[in-house]
Amino acid sequence: MRSTEQLLVDRARLMGPNVSTFYDDPLHLVRGEGVWLWDADGRKYLDCYNNVPHVGHCNPRVVEAICRQASTLNTHTRYLHEGILSYIERLTATTDASLDTAILTCTGSEANDIALRMAEAVTGKRGIIATDATYHGNTALVSQLGKSNIPTVGFGLGQFFRFVDAPDSYRHPDPDGTTFAAHVAQQIDGLEKDGTGFAALVVCPYFLNEGFPDLPDGWLKPVAEVVRRTGGLLICDEVQSGFGRTGTHMWAHEKMGVVPDVMVLGKPMANGHPVGGVVANHDIVAAFRTGYRYFNTFGGNPVSCAAAMAVLEEIDDKGLVANAQTVGAYARERMQKLATQHEVIGDIRGSGLIFGAEMVTDRTTKAPASDFTDRVINALRHRGVILSKLGRHKNTLKIRPPMPFSKDNADLLFDTLDEVLADTSLHP
């Protein structure tokens, strides 16, 4: 087995420069089960970060579904198969009746790439608005949505994209969402005036990449009203926020009080098997598909659908949405207690199994403790707890574990975090 050093050398040689790893001392993982991961030295880690293995690493139901179908038939949608139909029926049974039709893809990137073209097809316009602190995928078109990492190349597509300030409940409260709506309205106005025209607003309805600001239920209503009034589409990218992650609803857009025109799915959809999808009203799908026989060779294949179906079944059978709510509430309590002991915790946020704390050097000025947050994450990693950071200042702990995360797991996480925060050698 290659050493960590050798792995890093070989990655640079075989995969090229600028390939991200997590942590100062990158992890070499070899095994996973539920909320646990093991490295090459046999060391065990509590996974508080990975949302792709939504129903747990190597979930037996999902593995069994993949093995069964992979050994029975794997082909494409130009032949008829029940798997894709049963899956779309079950998926759309969880959504508003207007979201009744789906296109299955292999990644959230492919799904967002379709969603943006749906907006162009419906509106005849090309202007897309997103927040300035998010990410929606990696195609030439979709990568333009990630303002902090826009490719240096991209066939000039940047001309169609506009950004608004990401919501920030801690530093710039906007409790009823009207400021956000006004900022979007301003960008729409600009797009209409400069001739680009407004096609769509794309948001993660719980703003996970933006640091999951503390927004009251129904917060997206004002901006949705602006989007509809001006003839654009509301695209909700539920790649991170969906499938019950927030604990209160299956889809975060329900929590935020809106029904999107297009819902985009990805990462957790099949627990790591490459599956993504777009759900929309039949008319919107028809607008996209008219004059274009979109076909995705792997998209909606029987194995992918079996894996995705097993995820929905597991969420239901194990009551994972309710678990997210219960454990999430417990985690917030434990974080509140930690905040009474550690001045560095400036703000606590989250819902269900997406939660975290913003680290500050001073609670009054709210100055971000970004470097400190980095040290905390690395210290946690060395104590066997895996998580990350995010937000505009990269000073928010990002805790987003597999959905079977328990109160015991939360206790281990917060006991360890308590130790790390008490280690004065790390302090800002």
Added chain:
Amino acid sequence: MRSTEQLLVDRARLMGPNVSTFYDDPLHLVRGEGVWLWDADGRKYLDCYNNVPHVGHCNPRVVEAICRQASTLNTHTRYLHEGILSYIERLTATTDASLDTAILTCTGSEANDIALRMAEAVTGKRGIIATDATYHGNTALVSQLGKSNIPTVGFGLGQFFRFVDAPDSYRHPDPDGTTFAAHVAQQIDGLEKDGTGFAALVVCPYFLNEGFPDLPDGWLKPVAEVVRRTGGLLICDEVQSGFGRTGTHMWAHEKMGVVPDVMVLGKPMANGHPVGGVVANHDIVAAFRTGYRYFNTFGGNPVSCAAAMAVLEEIDDKGLVANAQTVGAYARERMQKLATQHEVIGDIRGSGLIFGAEMVTDRTTKAPASDFTDRVINALRHRGVILSKLGRHKNTLKIRPPMPFSKDNADLLFDTLDEVLADTSLHP
């Protein structure tokens, strides 16, 4: 189980309009093994069409690799893992030394989307040239390469694409490739003059979608020379032509006498598990990745790499490239014999396990027998043999079976084809 009629109704309802199926009477498949498929009524079909299950439907080695890794660990490349490195090492050991670095994706579309941006990154220009009878994928950018099915929407990206006549050895012979090279040179000239600039030529090196014209080895040399002289990149999309399909080489670009700047992989790479990739020189990968931390959540995950590795192992262990050559040569002999009996066969082409015949109503005028070809394919389907048609006139039988296809399988195919061609009720 839903009836075929119900499946079609449910597809239109759940998947939207304009979703392709094969055959007048679409197939409802439920099981696959090797070169065989079974429908819902238990009827067995010889698969002479599907290249995605490259090493055979439900290949035991691939299924075992997927099950083993899916039950051990499935995560992303921000952690270290040997799987992706071992795979890229083995893959690049099959290519020219200059093709030494890879980015793994989930689909050929994602891979082509990267390849085009690599060309923009290296050249600083955006003009892309392809043939007028091909397809390279489905993203907003890549779908512009498929002239016969360009989406009605696409953020104006069509402005960067130019097309040249696909090679056609039957109707417009160009035995040394200089006419093709001259057509490409003309388009390059136009791109440079109109200010777009020339970035890349994208071709399937064996021109599968174009009807795999009968071109001598080394045929791409003149056009490659033009591309290099004018500072563009040669992108070889080996999604269909690679992994030994042509029988003579692992990669069709070797057969055609060139080394591409970027090689694109997809469909057969992991036997249907969603895997694609781009292989290029380290400098080209660096040009793309500089200033852009491209990351693909599912791309290069341990399960995908295990599946892809099993495909390479199976190709080697079973001698599938040599098998493609032997069985392909035998198939051509059998087709030649059929041509002496059936006037409708106008031209016979192919190499290895991509082969077929062009159907004409008149051997002198070479008038395409397109409707007849359609009837032949449907008749074969009803006799238990699955294949399709392609080419500009949709009159070329497209025979592209899984690589373990045997002489016995070829006998069954041609015996059945002989019967169908003898059925005068189908004739033009």
